[in-house]
Amino acid sequence: MKKAIATVALSAVLGMTATAAFAQSTTLQAVMDKGFVQCGVTGGVRGFSAPDENNNWTGLEVDYCRAIAAAIFDDADAVRYTPLTSTERFAALSSGEIDVLSRTTTWTMTRDTSLGINFAGVMYYDGQGFMVRRADGIGSALDLGGASVCIESGTTTELNAADYFSTNNIEVNTVVFEEQDEVLQAYEDGRCDVYTTDSSALAAERLNLEDPSAHVILPEIISKEPLGPSVRQGDDGWFNIARWVYFLLLNAEELGVTQANVDDMLASENPNIKRLLGVEGTFGEMLGLSNDWGYRIISKLGNYGEMYARHVGPETEIGLERGVNALWTQGGIQYAPPVR
Amino acid sequence: MTDTTNHNDFSFVRTEMAQDQPAPVNTHGPIAWLRANLFNSVGNTILTLISLYVIWIAASGIWSFTVTHAIWEGTEGADCRVEGAGACWPYIQNRLLFFIYGFYPAELYWRPNLAMGIGALLLFLLATPRIPGKLIVGCLFLFVYPFVTFLLIHGGYFTGLEEVPTELWGGLMLTLIVAVTGIVASFPIGVVLALGRRSRMPLVRSVCVVFIELWRGVPLITVLFMASVMLPLFLPEGTNFDKLMRALVGVTLFTAAYTAEVVRGGLQAIPKGQSEAAAALGLNYVQANAFIILPQALKLVIPGIVNNSISLFKDTTLVSIVGLVDLLGAVKAGTTTSTWSAPTIPVTGYLFAAAVFWVFTFAMSRYSQYMERRLDTGHRN
């Protein structure tokens, strides 16, 4: 009897927070029912996803989640954020705790095939780099023999570093931490000579150091790190939304539609722009959204180029050039299929 | 001695009592105490001197770090980046609300405050032996209080309060939530397991033994990892717990196993005659346990339960490893921001957190010792 009471009580407690959301091709439905998008982010990588002074999440990857919310709800603020360690991020996505994972996650074959997730696109083409103290006078990663290297656990970084150093016959001492801020603190405390992670994150993390100018990022980029948002496998409808929100951001930039001119563009004669903003065709409905989904996103958040410039571009404190992340029309590799 | 005048003639007889002589200095007073306790042999004298030296080093070090060399005013880490600076108190001052409430919206602080207030009141009623009505208060605390607290802090549902998702919970508030939930939710499970382990039915017994030993045999951190990466796989598709809930499930199951062992100790201390007498009265198993055995056994295990609560309270810090921002997590998160980076800030933060934890755990351990003494004398009669 006691057991029964306990069971009832426990299941009642559990039942209150367990939101029974049926994921199968109905993530969209579940999201609409609860009224917000649950977005998995980092614990704080400036420019990508980090809370600002007022504890509001901002960054390139946060804007992606906001774009999805804008497309669905016409409200870019209908997002809730779950900060995740790199260890728990995939479990959080596959369990349905979050709807979309937008957390500086590298698209790799293992992850795409065996973790039950699908990558929707590449928000930022990155590569792994090294940061060292200027005072050490190191000019190349090949001079790192004997150094201590601080790494975050459970990342592609950990594997790339091992590959790189063993291919080049460099003996290093790795120290692995569970969380990014621990890595940074250990590096700052002098536990390590080298801090290695995606070079964009290096640029962002450098700002968190006491004296950013005392540290340099080495020229070597030792890996391909396409960072992109991902969603659960097995819900193609939701996957399409995730993918086309990303394409839309690129297409808008390519067509010159910006947050500032989007209202004027509604009157544009260009059929591409008409389709993009939902003036012509029923492209929104194909995704299960309203037809003005494109207008909603651009009017709230701007296009990919604007997001980039706002959070990580040369004008920001992080100061990353567009480089390969420029559109294909401008010498980069960001390319989106047409809205047609 | 009725007539004293007669004796006036005898001048050699004292008319009044002599004043007591003070005892020799070497048998009482501080000096004698010092000699008896600290310097009664060469070895002891050396030990005393070494101890005094240790105390001097520790006390002066702590004093100079926390007071004389400490920085008391400032607005950012740079103010504490002074050569030879001690503790950086502005850091604590600046982040205090974050340490207590995490990301919880400031205008809604009254809700956790109220919940904690109710909890403190109920605990006070429960913990003070003289106050009657333990059963009612206990039931309130075990079965009603968790729901009230949850509704109050989380809001939403039918309450009309603004919803605050669990991602925003943090700081000391979260620490207390995890600890209280762990203690409260594990208690009934622990009692059932303890009864099951003493059952005469072999199957029931072995199921309980396996359950208890499984959880007691592994470190809590593996349980938390399991809860955060594996629990979702065990549930039907689409059901999802949020992160806090998963951690709570892990903590509860883990604590239940320890509670079960404590309760079992209490059950074993009850003489067999009690259950035989209950059976002779015609009480069945449930009645005998509910009215005869458990009330006696549970009274006996109060110190054990409190000790369990102390370890659980300390263990709640582990949730910071799986990414929840408890008090320790909040302190640690603060030390890595660029506004608050100075060499002594981590030590300052950890000292502060240590002091907070110590106050709670020390109070609990004192209470447990008090109950132990109380129960001890009560039982020998």
Place this chain on the structure above:
Amino acid sequence: MASIDSNQSGRPALADEPPKVSLINDPKARAIFYQALLLAVVVWFAWYIFGNLTANMAKQNIRTGFGFLNNTASFDIGFHLIDYDRSSTFAEALLVGFLNTGLVAVIGIFFATVLGFTIGIARLSSNWIVARLATVYVEVMRNIPLLLQMFFWYFGVLSLLPAVRQSMELPLFSIFNNRGLVTPAPIPSENFWVVWLALLIAVVAIFFVNRWARKRFEATGERQPNVWINLALIILLPALAWVVTGSSISWSIPELAGFNYQGGMHIPPEFIALTWALTTYTAAFIAEIVRAGILAVDKGQTEAAQSLGLKDGDRLRQVIIPQAMRVIVPPLTSQYLNLTKNSSLAVAIGYPDLVSVFMGTTLNQTGQAVEVVAITMLIYLSLSLITSAFMNWFNARVALTER
């Protein structure tokens, strides 16, 4: 508290019941029924979990099985006792993590025991200041979360150590800096194993000598000079082996080169912080156990031993310690086990222990949560079962035999 008088109803009078009880009231039948019910629930639960698990894993296309253990790990581990590099397998990584946990546990247990016994005895000291000091130590250390203490030592204190180039130079060519402690490392020559073998033989011989000495003492009351024989054995035998085989030890002295000191033995700060925190924390608990154990021996035992004319040393060895140990050992073993389990907190300060290497990195790189978590838990579980088995054996051995 529930009172008995609230329970007067519910049970019919016994007098009218027939001697033959119905199946419902037969305790045996009931027991079988309840157990069948429980079994059904357990089986259903297991089936339910397993069903969900396989369905979820199939749907998410997660690999299963233990084949991954033979795959290349392709990550580095900063601190390893056996040969390991990125081309090693996950199984080898598991072994590295396990050995790292074991190393911390063994060293931590040793120091915690020494410190704990010292403080426990100090708490009973007649010297007021010493006793107080020990009490303060115990009350402070055991009431602060271990993880917090670890962060304090690692991120708070050890990070304040000087950088490599400003290293503290300790005696015996040792170096202390924020990369840890570097000491000279002995490099034994090739045939040095003979010396080890001799040491082993000496230990075995000592065991037999002591047994013989005790038997003689019990039979005749004569003390044998076994201490001297032991000393001679343990020093002379290895020394003899050394001289005869002509083996030698050379020392590798740390020298500053590039980023860090090269050569010598490197003890990383993570290891130091972890061992230090585990030792100081567990010692507080051991001290309490020791104190309780000594207090548990009745004063009459001391007096009786004295009246029998036993010398102080014999009194302690033959009367007090055996009785105190009976009380001390069971909780002491569980503290050892706690220390081992607590070493899993290493994951938070970057020491590559079992949990960090396996549940952290391996789990992430393979994504096989179920297998990885199961293996890790199984290892800890076996450790704790072995400990319990030892404890039962010990309890049975030292249990009070009442005649």
